[in-house]
Amino acid sequence: MITNVAPTAKAKEEILPGIQKAAILMVMLGDQVSAEILKMLNEDEVQLVSREVARLKKVEPELAEAVLEEFYQMTAARDYIVKGGIDYAKSMLMNAFGPETAKRLMDRLIKALGSDVASFDALQKADPGQLAKFLHNEHPQTIALVLSHLNPSQAAALLASLPPHLRPDVALRVAGLDQISPDVICKIANVIGQKLNAIGEFSRESYGGVRAVAEMFNRMDSETSKDILSAIETQDGNLVETIRHLMFVFDDTLLIDPQGLKEVIARVDRKVITLALKGTGEQLKNHFLQCMSQRGADMMREDMDALGPVKIKEVEAAQQTVISVIRALESEGVLSLRGTVGEQYVV
Incomplete structure (x- = not known):
């Protein structure tokens, strides 16, 4: 330099x-x-x-x-x-x-x-619901390109806001994206920019792919992601298998070794863990409890017994909080997984 x-x-x-x-x-x-x-x-x-x-x-x-x-x-x-x-x-x-x-x-x-900078920045700050309203009439490939330039949480919200029949097709197209020509992006940007004034010029770079789809599904409610995956499976079973491999769902905490799970428990509020374990199987609950002190496990059991009915969305939000901590710890090299992410369990 x-x-x-x-x-x-x-x-x-x-x-x-x-x-x-x-x-x-x-x-x-x-x-x-x-x-x-x-x-x-x-x-x-x-x-x-x-x-x-x-x-x-x-x-x-x-x-x-x-x-x-x-x-x-x-x-x-x-x-x-x-x-x-x-x-x-x-x-x-x-x-x-x-x-x-x-x-x-x-x-x-x-x-x-000029306006390209402001419009691209506006796209990343736009409300996914508003984006979905005008994107649902666009070609699925156009929607896929827009999704691939959003952060995973925003992309997940946008994908979930699309009409159900569009979701599998768009997800498939995001998974198939690789190197995107700036010329193509600019042409699409001009069309969308006129409607929302929220898209700009992009560089040639990898934004899509299977991992992007997995990240979206990880931030979606479970029912929506299952519906989309089921629809995609009828067209490409191997792709769905790969997506599931890359997804980390709450049940996959069974794959974390005890030492790693102790680190997770230390970083997450006990109330959040209690809520996240609501409705899960005994195997998963015991996996957490066995990584606590006797006193901590007893308090957790008391909290579980005292917890009344809760909304599924609240449970899923708590589980997503735990998953976020797990990902952070994994990126830091603090914990490791014992098996393959995406394995299915009976809960």
């Missing part, structure tokens, strides 16, 4: 017209890479850049480095916006380059991308 660029070179780079920066960048990248870039430009842009390259004389090394540095920083900034929106981009840029450079990059990028 280029660092410690001379202030004088940086000052020159700041006032250079964009077309001159593009010409310097093309020269620095070399003939082969530049040729590939030119293929992506229209005829007028090719002429402008080519003319500017021809006009270039000797470029000071420090100035060339400053242009390359700006190119790297702007690319990183755009990538951060695509992945997590404006707030995420600001945070990442501040960590990477400091507050002053981060502000300068964001100002430039927002000015360059």
